Amino acid sequence: MADKRPMELEAGWSLMRRGIEKLKKLLENEPEESFTAQEYMTLYTTIYNMCTQKPPHDYSKELYERYKQSFSTYIAERVLPSLKGGSGEFLLKELCKRWTNHKIMVRWLSRFFNYLDRYYIQRQNLSNLNDVGLLGFRDDVYNEIKKRTKDAILVIIDQEREGEQVDRALLKNVLEVYISLGMGNLDTYVRDFEEHLLIGSTAFYKRKAAQWIEEDSCPDYMIKAEDSLRLEEERVGNYLHINTKPKLLKVVEHEVLSTFEMQLLEKEQSGCAVLLQDDKKEHLARMYRLYNRIKTGLDPVSHIFRKHVESEGMKIVNQAAEDATAKKEKDAGKPSKEGGAHEQQFVRQVIELHDKYLLYVTECFANSSLFHKALKEAFEHFCNKSVAGATTAELMASFCDNLLKKGGTEKLSDEAIEDTLEKVVKLLAYISDRDLFAEFYRKKLARRLLFDKSSSDDHERAILARLKQQCGAQFTSKMEGMVTDLQLARDKQQQFEEWRTNQNKSLKIDLIVTVLTTGFWPSYKATDLALPQEMVDGVEQFKEFYEASVKHRKLTWIYSLGNCHLKGNFDAKPIELVITTSQAALLLLFNDGEQLTYNEVKERLNAGDDDVLRLLHSLSCAKHKVLLKEPPGKTIAKTDSFRLNVKFTDRMRRVKIPLPPVDERKKVVEDVDKDRRYAIDAAVVRTMKSRKVLKHQQLVLEVVQQLQRMFHPDFRLIKKRIEDLISREYLERDKEDPNTFKYMA
Incomplete structure (x- = not known):
């Protein structure tokens, strides 16, 4: 018959103690047989029985306390003596061994005492068996040796930083103890290890950085800094907790990068400016990678980059000015040519400079908007300087003209022309006087179109498309109209030919x-030139045709834009003269072989002095002397007389005789200034019409914002235009606040 008497505490615990002692021997590698299933069940059942007996024989509370005491006893007898006096790697290895054993002990004992976890611990809201076991290690072992352990770890980490081989697996296992003893959070790891690691790392890298900045060049310093950051990242991957990574890298970044940034960037023989000067792209890319890690770390780099590009740009500007001055002195007394080689070279050099440093921005500085801004500011600085009296806007228009006209100095393939034009349009973004470029470009486009000098309609349309995209439809509307006009004019000429045939x-x-x-x-001066009869007949015929086909439109004849092919029957041989309509009208006066005075020429042509002087100069004083002047000389006087040079000859059968060039710059600038006044007036009225009442400063800002796509208006000019609009009663000042304007409908 089964014994139903309850098991007494000491009798049951005696049985449990034998099991616990056996477990300790196994952990200490002493001779002992492993647990059998029968032994395991006996121990489990003993605890079960002692916890399920009716009071006062339910020993759950006493067993819970003795469970805790089992760990304390083992630690005091075996664990602490093994760790006493240990240091360095020996201490860490022993700690790892003891921690591994302790976890095994916790696992086995918590199985034996499992019934406590299921009922007693839950009902009493106590720490579970696993946590009690771990807390025992923390309180009795870890707290005893944590300082020695931390010091040992930090020494090994510093040894690794100095290049020594260390046992990374050991460090990882030790730090796992810190993390596990946090009981679900990282407080223990952070407080007892990480904070000390960061302090030690700060000291280590402060010392290293101070040494490197004195001994190393900027590139060498950056290589060491980059290696340090890489190795610290690897260190986190190898044995530190991932949460340590941003804190540790921040320490390295501050000590190695932030502290000595300006000293590093401004190193005399190897700093940022020197790297830019020597095209050290690899080092510049490294500099970007490093200082991109730090908030505002790239600001000084971008500043040095901007100043360098500015300096390189100003060298080009100054060189172009020197070349222009030298050429002016060399060509003193000679007729000036438009679009000189130095001007072409200037724009070409600016394009090459932009290509070069745009590549820096994309390749070295990862297309950073900060460096795009620096590049833009640098180019705006020198692209808006005057070059030998000419604006960059004018030079760029001349450069495009040279690319697009037949016989230009730039001999490029179609693809190269397209590519170059695209780059010029990109440069236009840096020009503040885009309206000035537009007007110069329009003048030159007109000449290419009217004198059949354009090398390709496709190129003309391509650049207009790009300009439209960059500057807006308003920028190119007139130019597109010019190109379209030429096609319509060809159709109109064909209709004229058909009309003449039919009539x-x-x-x-x-x-x-x-x-x-x-x-x-562009606006051209219309002159009432007295044409020879042959031309008059043609003009009358076309007027008759045009007025019959087009209503409500008036023709104005611009003879200064006309061209003539005139056959000259000279003694040596007939020569075809390619001249302007005005030159042709003048030469035809000499068909009868008579000699004419200056005043007679002027009277018969019905032209002004300026025009007559230019015409006579081109035909009697320049390279091709079709007329002979009395007395001979290189200038025209109103007392001179002229006759046809029948002895004139040339090795060519066709000779082009140009008129002396006219400097159109002044006229273009005047036209643009006038257009700007109109644009400002329109912007002011448009703004005030929508806002009704506005303060002066706000009105000026809104007007600038509207107009800056075409030009940067001068504040004084805006103020002047506002005063003018007040006088014309578009606006009025507020009677109480003179800084406020009202719109007058």
């Missing part, structure tokens, strides 16, 4: 008329 009209000359829309083209 049976004949002419002694071949006549081609180009009809243009006034609003699209």
Whole structure:
């Protein structure tokens, strides 16, 4: 018959103690047989029985306390003596061994005492068996040796930083103890290890950085800094907790990068400016990578980059000015040529400079907006300087003209022309006087189109498309109208030919008329030139045709833009002269072989002095002397007389005789200034119409914002235009606040 008497505490605990002692021997590698299933069940059942007996024989509370005491006893007898006096790697290895054993002990004992976890601990809201076991190690072992352990770890980490091989697995296992004893959080790891690691790392890298900045060049310093950061990241991956990574890297970044940044960047023989000067792209890319890690760390780098690009740009500007001055002195007394080689070279050099440093921004500085801004500011600085009296806007327009016209100095393939034009348009973003570029470009476009000097319609349309995209439809509307006008003019000429055939009209000359829309083209001076009869007949015929086909439109004849092919029957041989309409009208006066005075020429041509002087100079004083002047000389006087040079000859059968060039710069600048006044007026009125009442400062800001795509308006000019609009009663000042304006409907 089964014994139903309850098991007494000491009797049951005696049985448990034998099991615990056996477990300790196994942990200490002493001779002992492993637990059998029967032994395991006996121990488990003993605890079960002692916890399920009716009071006062339910020993759950006493067993819970003796469970805790089992760990304390083992630690006091075996664990602490093994760790006493240990240091360095020996201490860490022993700690890892003891921690591993302790976890095994916790696992086995918590199985034996499992019934406590299931009922007693839950009902009493106590720490579970696993936690009690771990807390025992923390309180009795860890707290005893944590300082020695931490010191040992930090020494080994510093040894590794100095290049020694260390046992990383050991460090990882030791730090696992810190993390596990946090009981679900990292407080223990952070307080007892990480904070000390960061203090030690700060001291280590402070010492190293001070040494490197004295001994190393900027590139060598950066290589060491980058290696340090890489190795610290690897260190985290090898044995530190991932949460340590940002804190540790921040320490390294501050000590190695932030502290000595300006000293590093400004190193005399190897700093940032020197790296830029020597095209050390690899080192600059490293500099970007390093200082991109630090908030505002790239600001000084971008500043040095901007100053360097500015300096390189100003060298080009100054060189162009010197070249222009030297050329001016060399060509003193000679007629000036438009679009000189030095001007072409200037724009080409600016394009090459932009290509070079745009590549720096994309390749070295990872397309950073900060460096794009620095590049933009640098180019704005020197691209808006005057070069030998000419604005960059004018030089860029001349450069484009040279690319696009037949016989330009730049001999490039179609692809190269397209590519270069695209780059010029990109540069336009840095020019504050884009309206000035537009007007110069329009003047030159007009000449290319009217004198059939454009090398390709496709190129003309391509650059207009790019300009439209960059500067808006308003920027290119007139130019697009000019290109379209030429096509319409060709159609109109064809209709004229058909009309003449149908009307049976004949002419002694071949006549081609180009009809243009006034609003699209630059303004030209119309003169009432007295044409020879042959030309008059042609003009009358075309007027008859045009007025019959087009209503409500008036023709204005611009003879200064006309071209003539005139056959000259000279003694040696006939020569075809390619000249302007005005030159042709003048030469035809000498068909009868008579000698004419200056005043007679002027009277018969019905032209002003300026025009007559230019015409006579081109025909009697320049390279091709078709007329002979009395007395001979290189300048025209109003007392001179002229006759046809029948002895004139040339090795060519066709000779082009240009008129002396006219400096159109002044006219273009005047036209642009006038257009700017209109644009400011329109912007002010547009703004005030929508806002009704506005303060002066706000009005000026809104006007600038509206107009800056075409030009940067001068504040004084805006103020002047506002005063003018007040006088014209578009606006009025507020009676109480003179700084406030009202719109007058």
